[in-house]
Amino acid sequence: DAGITQSPRHKVTETGTPVTLRCHQTENHRYMYWYRQDPGHGLRLIHYSYGVKDTDKGEVSDGYSVSRSKTEDFLLTLESATSSQTSVYFCAIRPRDYTEQFFGPGTRLTVL
């Protein structure tokens, strides 16, 4: 298995609070991604990173920010969580172009 972990695995929070999800890899892979999974939508890309301090937006980036100060960590922050951000969040890593992605175990976030 690719060395990729996500924390926390489950979180319940209230509307308006900030939330940070962490993705950690031990593979030294270049690319890291954050997706959200919602019924009827499959996997939608939030943000991704192609190197330390290099990030770009995905399809559904509004309300989310990311940071990657080290190769191994990619943080996803919800500055002020809303109920529409209740979802399962998956992190993925990839060594380079044309290669498969390896997914983390997911984080289930509930915003009340």
Place this chain on the structure above:
Amino acid sequence: ILNVEQSPQSLHVQEGDSTNFTCSFPSSNFYALHWYRWETAKSPEALFVMTLNGDEKKKGRISATLNTKEGYSYLYIKGSQPEDSATYLCAFESNTGKLIFGQGTTLQVKP
């Protein structure tokens, strides 16, 4: 906005049936086409990554073909088994390193 479409959305087959799904994607800025298998309560796992027009890949009873000129890929499962029940996702990789996923085809194989 890039659009990746998969059909059908869901499929129910009997054990032993062969089946196939379709993934349609933009034909411009194409880098690669990915297929993933996603079982309930697990994380997606890669099946294939295809890059060249005419590519064909095979893993056991599962195979895939790629047509980049017309923007489609087929995934075939020969002799479906109950353990093949899962959601099958395709993803279009552009020249930015971004992957855009389709909504998936959910396969249910009845014993």
